[in-house]
Amino acid sequence: MIEVDNVAKTFVVRQRSKGMRRSRREVHAVGGLTFSVAAGEMVGYIGPNGAGKSTTIKMLTGILVPSSGRLTVAGVDPARERVGMARRIGVVFGQRTTLWWDLPLRDSFGLLRRIYRVPAARYRENLDRFVELLELAPLLDVPVRQLSLGQRMRGDIAAALMHDPDVLYLDEPTIGLDIVSKVKVREFLRELRADKGTTILLTTHDLTDIEQLCSRVMVIDHGRLVYDGGLPGLHELGESERTMIVDLDRVMPPIEVDSARVVRTDGPRQWLAFPTSASAAPLVSQIAARYPLADLSIAEPAIEDVIARLYVQGSAVAR
Amino acid sequence: MAYRTSFVMMTTAQFVVTGLDFATIGIMFTHTNSLGGYTLPEVAFLYSASGVSLGLADLLCGNVERLGQRVRDGSLDVMLIRPVPTLVQMAADQFALRRLGRITQAGGVLVWSMTRLHVHWTVDRIVLVPVMLIAGTAIFCAIFVLGAAFQFVSGDASEVMNAFTYGGNFLTQYPPTIFARDLVRTMTLIIPLGFVNWMPALHILGKADPVGLPSVFQFLSPIVAAVLAAAGALAWRVGIRSYRSTGS
Numbered sequence: 001m002i003e004v005d006n007v008a009k010t011f012v013v014r015q016r017s018k019g020m021r022r023s024r025r026e027v028h029a030v031g032g033l034t035f036s037v038a039a040g041e042m043v044g045y046i047g048p049n050g051a052g053k054s055t056t057i058k059m060l061t062g063i064l065v066p067s068s069g070r071l072t073v074a075g076v077d078p079a080r081e082r083v084g085m086a087r088r089i090g091v092v093f094g095q096r097t098t099l100w101w102d103l104p105l106r107d108s109f110g111l112l113r114r115i116y117r118v119p120a121a122r123y124r125e126n127l128d129r130f131v132e133l134l135e136l137a138p139l140l141d142v143p144v145r146q147l148s149l150g151q152r153m154r155g156d157i158a159a160a161l162m163h164d165p166d167v168l169y170l171d172e173p174t175i176g177l178d179i180v181s182k183v184k185v186r187e188f189l190r191e192l193r194a195d196k197g198t199t200i201l202l203t204t205h206d207l208t209d210i211e212q213l214c215s216r217v218m219v220i221d222h223g224r225l226v227y228d229g230g231l232p233g234l235h236e237l238g239e240s241e242r243t244m245i246v247d248l249d250r251v252m253p254p255i256e257v258d259s260a261r262v263v264r265t266d267g268p269r270q271w272l273a274f275p276t277s278a279s280a281a282p283l284v285s286q287i288a289a290r291y292p293l294a295d296l297s298i299a300e301p302a303i304e305d306v307i308a309r310l311y312v313q314g315s316a317v318a319r
Numbered sequence: 320m321a322y323r324t325s326f327v328m329m330t331t332a333q334f335v336v337t338g339l340d341f342a343t344i345g346i347m348f349t350h351t352n353s354l355g356g357y358t359l360p361e362v363a364f365l366y367s368a369s370g371v372s373l374g375l376a377d378l379l380c381g382n383v384e385r386l387g388q389r390v391r392d393g394s395l396d397v398m399l400i401r402p403v404p405t406l407v408q409m410a411a412d413q414f415a416l417r418r419l420g421r422i423t424q425a426g427g428v429l430v431w432s433m434t435r436l437h438v439h440w441t442v443d444r445i446v447l448v449p450v451m452l453i454a455g456t457a458i459f460c461a462i463f464v465l466g467a468a469f470q471f472v473s474g475d476a477s478e479v480m481n482a483f484t485y486g487g488n489f490l491t492q493y494p495p496t497i498f499a500r501d502l503v504r505t506m507t508l509i510i511p512l513g514f515v516n517w518m519p520a521l522h523i524l525g526k527a528d529p530v531g532l533p534s535v536f537q538f539l540s541p542i543v544a545a546v547l548a549a550a551g552a553l554a555w556r557v558g559i560r561s562y563r564s565t566g567s
Binding site: 011058061062063064065079082083084086087089091093095096098115116 | 392393394396397399400401402403404560561562563564
């Protein structure tokens, strides 16, 4: 559905240096990006600020023209056939609305129906569905400017889907939302994908979105893909560690075992870190055999930590 | 039409403000009978032809001057993902009917001047009046679009464009005979605003060209408008392709 082949985007920035003289500097927002997304896939696209996420989405939607490389969405070159592309994609910008500030939600939807020339029956069907799933009924007659962020976002998502796009781009759809709204949005996306088989590309800073929605995640940093695969693989790549919290009968010197190290002690309680790839069972038996073990528990690494480590490693991982 | 009172006030205000321009001309004529060899109805004809053209162009395309602002607040991105040409969306968004103020005022003056002109209304002269207004509107529209396209490169430069549109409108309200010949030549041959009203009006009013251009120029307005519109469309396309968007 989405084919990106060695795509780069370079901006020329003019900087004011001494006095009135200006110097030109090239900024490589995205360089040598290659990936493909199959129809019906839901892919998380993450990376630190300024990594090139939004630039990628803007190239995929045809807003920006790539400096080099080939890029097609549903067989269409977005920059060349931007207007035709627009009929087949839906875009949600978390940071700004695509609705009309002064119009009630209902009128915004009606306007979109005409802009996208959605058949009346299909429009009715979609509207009823989205109103039900996103709980929009009480909001339909409220002007968009009076909606809360969470309400507006639900409206925006419905608006992006009125014309049944093949591909949906979500640029930080849960930014600034409270937990309840986030859960609603996630549930909706899950159903949408199961129901209509919409291909979804999602950028976010909330990794829970990814954990709950995406089987595949792509990590971009400094304009390059540093990871593309499943969530479990991400843990390995980030060399993340699980933590075993051990409660002993009494205060003891730090536990000495193979393949684990003590990272913290507090009285009889000790924290041991060991690689995610290793099994916990031999470790537990070793400790139980040599120490007066009272209790233990194991904590999985937080995905935030994994990603943070990946960002730090940065281009080292990217060959 | 969500804000009726505001609409009435804005339209009235524009009606009055643009009317003041004409009041200035009226005051001049209380001291003299002709301005550069043109009588009051003749000057009124020039004034209103330019005013109606600019008014219509402003109504149709005036919104494109907000491009710089749209680039900055990111709302251009939203327009680019819709299956409708961006220029149409720009023009239609917040379609300002209050701009009818300028058109009604100038239109009224146009009708009045035509009843007072001592002109032998032959068919060619009658036909040239709507041709002049349509071509003039197209020329101003093209300049609005060219100015907006320039903003893709320069950031926000709507004032540069205003110098040509509103400034040009101000100059062409007066007879070409009162200006220096070099200015008239520039206004006709380089910035083709002279084709908005001066050139066709020379034929309609039966006046001599102060800079002595061939009389065929008096019928060239539609061609000039078409060329300028093509240039505007091309510049716009180039601008969109070089658009850089903003962060986020």
